[in-house]
Amino acid sequence: MLPWLLLLICGSSSLSCVPTGIPVSDVSLETRPTGGWVMEGNKLVLICSVVNATGNITYLWYRGALGSNLETKTQHSLSAEFEITEVKRRDAEQYYCAADNGYGPVLSELVSITVRVPVSRPVLTSGDSGIQAVLGDLVELHCEALRGSPPIFYQFYHENVILGNSSAPSGGGASFNLSLTAENSGNYYCEANNGQGAQRSEVVTLNIPGRQSDDPLRSPPMPVLQESSYLNSPGPEQIQSVYENVNVVRSDEIYSLVYHIQQELEPAAAQHMKTHGASEVSRVFSEIYSKPRKEDITDMDYEDTI
Structure with missing residues (x-):
């Protein structure tokens, strides 16, 4: 009997008719790209396939273990595809599919999808x-x-x-x-x-500057020529020369050793020195010498005066 005639008889009688086709078997779910991972923003294709079946097959795709239905298609083929055109991070889930040609749905195994996010600008x-x-x-x-x-x-x-x-x-x-x-x-x-x-x-x-050396021989301090100070000075009002007492025990005289810091002369002064010659220089330096001071050292210890 021809298949279409059998269907006609089953549909017009009160007898229950059993389909004579081949039920679906070996349902599987594959992904493209393969490997179970996809980059965010790319396309993910879920391919549901059967090994054996006859007639039209209804395919169903599900997200998550609890089975949220994503898509349903019926077609006369042993496989069907469902696309997620632009994957987002929330699409990282487990998926499965089912196929049914009238004998009852057959489920695939679960497939886990990992969504990878490209790196941003570091x-x-x-x-x-x-x-x-x-x-x-x-x-x-x-x-x-x-x-x-x-x-x-x-x-x-x-x-x-x-x-x-x-x-x-x-x-x-x-x-x-x-x-x-x-x-x-x-x-x-x-x-x-x-x-x-x-x-x-x-x-x-x-920009890496050099580090100043801590070695005083390699980096000597710059002398301050604008102002001088006294050693053993009796008061702060004298600020022109530097001297220290040389305690020579000789009668009652104490001499002062004078240090004179020569500063750069103004142009007019330099011209004056050039004009008047060495005698003027001699006069200037002769004034640096300090007159001896008289001091009573009768009651002082010899050791202290040294």
Whole structure:
């Protein structure tokens, strides 16, 4: 008997008729891209297939273990597709499908989908020292992409030359420690990548000044020529020369040793010195000598006067 005639007889009689076709079997769900993961913003295709079946097959797709129905299609084929055109992070879930050609639905296994987020543009910072760093400082370069699924791979650059790399298996940022030398001045940037293309940070410029030496022989203090002070001075009102008492025990005389700090002469004074010659110079320096002072040392200890 022809199949269409059998269907006609079953439909017109009160007898229950059993379908004579082949029920669906071996239902499976596959994804494209394969591997169970997809990047955020990309397309995800859920493919429901059967191995054996006859007639039209109704396919159903479900999200989550509790079965929220996403789509239903009926077609005469052993497979059907459902697309999520632009995947979002909330689409990271478990999925399954069912197929039915009149004998009852048959379910597929659960398939887990992971949605990976591309890295955002990373931010490069240079720690607490920043652009105030000087030679010998240890500077921490920290690179971090605020968005992106782990693991994230970071690379650090100085003037387009790779300094080093680091990874963040659980997400977040990574650091690179740099001991500063004179050659470390210049431009720095970093890159972040989690398999969907690298993103580059903005450039950070480090200007590294030299550090002044603490060695007094290499960095002697500059003398102050504008003002002088006294040693063993009886009062603060004398501010033109520097002298100290030379305690020579000889009769009752005490001499003062005078230091004169010669300053650069004004042009007019220099011309005057040139005109009047050495005799004027001699007169000037003769006035520096201090007259001996008389002092009663009768009651002073000899040791104290030394």
